[in-house]
Amino acid sequence: MAKVTSLENAIRDNVNDGDIIAMEGFTHLIPFAAGHEIIRQGKRDLTLIRMTPDVIYDQLIGAGCARKLIFSWGGNPGVGSLHRLRDAVEKGWPQALELEEHSHAAMANAYEAGAAGLPCAVIKAYANTDYPKVTKTIVPMECPFTGEALVAIPSIRPDVAVIHAQKATTKGDVLIEGILGVQKEAVLAAKRAIVTVEEIVDDLGDVHPNACILPSWVVSAVAEVPRGAFPSYAHGYYSRDNKYYQDWDNIARDRDSFQAWIDENIMQSATGDAS
Amino acid sequence: MSELLEYSGDEMMTVAASRALADGTVCFVGIGLPSAAANLARLTHAPNVVLIYESGTIETKPDILPLSIGDGELSETALTTVSVPEMFRYWLQGGRVQVGFLGAAQLDKYANINTTVIGDYDAPKVRLPGGGGAPEIATHSGEVFITLRHSKRGFVEKLDFITSAGGQPGGDNKKRCGGKGPTKIITDLCIMEPDSQTKEFIVTSMHRGVERQQIIDNTGWGVRFAEEVTTTPEPSAHELEVLRDLHRRTKEAHAGEA
Structure with missing residues (x-):
């Protein structure tokens, strides 16, 4: 049964140094707040899996959390390169990054x-x-x-999967709507799963019988984190902040400006308030 | 049709690319230039073209062009949205896609595409984003159209990495991959198609006002021309109006999201 808890506790209880971790969300519902909490807690030597390692993985890689990346497209969607990913691959900064590349x-x-x-x-x-x-x-x-x-x-069988969704019940059943990506598969493939949600509700209400629902008993922890997918979007809640992605290009280009950004926006910011 | 119309090379490219899509075609669309061309086709001569994006959106009819492959607009205007594994397994690998429409950073004379690295893979000069959906779009679609701007940097003699496969010299693509592979390259200068014998892409149509030397100067290999090179029909006033409206709506909508 899912434990309904804080984001801080969900990450502390389920993510260990050296874990194989999959954070999914295909442009939509990217678990940014959870990624920021992983950086804040200083997790190290992670094998990061993600089809589209975009800005959130650029931040994790630049912050020194990752040892290896398993991926199929690593870019800033609609903008260009991921400069922290490139710096790790091309120059080994802040540490070398092993790649396992697929389609x-x-x-x-x-x-x-x-x-x-x-x-x-x-x-x-x-x-x-x-x-x-x-x-x-x-x-x-x-x-x-x-x-x-x-x-x-x-096959991909992570130690832990991390996703963001629209809603969960107080019992921990999770509803995902809109572009579904590979989140259901990532959760069911993983030993443990963390889900952040826009809101926790008593009842999911009148949902379609074929709606994408992950039952409480396949999820380890659920945490309510409003705007937890920001700057990506949550269908029915908020749209993508395209300017954030464009601005990221300049911030990430330079190691010093990147580190200053991480210090100011993640390390000195409270859990769940990294946007 | 009027010879007095003014239009840019990019507009000519997008219109020519859109005309390559016949009405009713099931098309798997890449982001960027292919997406503009595919939606222009849908809004002009091909109202029944079926557009599929790799985020799982099937029969989508976006009012504005998406910035990313998974914009909400694609899902909201789709007939249905399926998961990404289902998209690649049933719809692409299952053979439901007639045309794959790709962009490219770099390609060679057989339309092999590189979007992975410049330089050595293990110590790259430039690490590019990688292939995403393209490797299998290139092999499982019935045929593949590629659209990109013509430049020496983009049209190279030898690729450092083959991310998605083009035609094989003397090979039978259909037997090997399920699809015919790339059949058209549409640029801001010309249209190229494979020579039936060598599979090398040669210039078959030039856009109005373009000189052969321009194409030669912007191609990194000794580019060849077909025996009969036609002139690409110019964009119509209607096509230009629809394309400009689409870009204007797109710009306004994306500006409002920040």
């Missing part, structure tokens, strides 16, 4: 395989690309029935 199709399949309790995902992917030369976990195989050329990749 979106492969990552999405690997999450689904993890949720399904499978050790690997089997896909039609990477034909005539250079990915298999640099990513050793892409292994060619033949279909045992037809001989068709396929590839296998390991």
Whole structure:
């Protein structure tokens, strides 16, 4: 059963140094506040997984939380490069970052395989690309029935998944609406799951029978964090702050201005108030 | 149609790219230039074109162009929104997409695309964002259109990394991948299509006012021209009006979100 608790406690209880951690949200519902709490608590040596490591992972990488990144697209959407990610890969600052690089199709399949309790995902992917030369976990195989050329990749089974959603009940059942990304798969693939929500309600009300709901008993901790996805958006609550993403380009370009920003906006700011 | 119309190279490129999409086509759309072209097609000659974005939005009809692949506008105007694993498994890998519409930072004469690194992978000069959905869009779509501005930096002799595959010299793309691979490159100067024998992309149509030398100067390999090079029909007044309206609405909406 999910423990309804504070963000600070949810991260403290469920994220350890050295963990494999997946923070998902496909442009929508990105768990920024939870990421900031991980930085604030000084977590180290994390293996970070995310299909689209955007600004939140740039912040975690620049703050020295990450040892390895498993990903498929690392950029600032609609703006350009992630300068902290680039600095880590190109110059090893603040520390070297090991990369395991896939395509979106492969990552999405690997999450689904993890949720399904499978050790690997089997896909039609990477034909005539250079990915298999640099990513050793892409292994060619033949279909045992037809001989068709396929590839296998390991499933994603994180220690902990972190997502943001619109609503949870006081019991801890979670409702996700709008662009769903891979959040359901990430939660079901992980050993533990943390969900931040816009609001905790007594009852989810009149939702569609096919709505995306994660029952309380697949979630470890739920924390109410209004605007917890800011500067990304929460369908039905607030829209994306495009200016934040544009401004980030300048802040992150320089190590000093980045560190000043982290100090001012995260380290000296109270939990859940990092926006 | 009027020869007195004034328009930019970018506008010519977007209009030419939009015309490549036939009405009713199921199109998997990349962000940026492809998204502008695909929506222009939907708002002009191809009202029944089906637009799919990798965030899971199917049959979406955005009133403004999305800044990111997962803008709320895409979900709010979609027939349905599915999860990302479902999008890639059932809809793309399952063979439901007729045209994949991609942008590119860098490509070679076979339309292989690099969006991964400049320099050595393990010690890159520039780390680019990576492939995202493109590697499988390129192989699982029935065919692929690519649109980008023509420049020597973008059109290179040799790529440092193949992120998504183009045509293979002498190879049979369809047998290998399920789709035909790239069949059109649409730039601000011209349209290129593969030579049926060598699979190398050659210039088949030039936009009005463009000289051959301009294309040669902006291509990083010894670019070839088809025996018969046509002139791309100019944008119509209607197309330009719709495109400019779309960009104006988009600018106003995004300015209001900050």
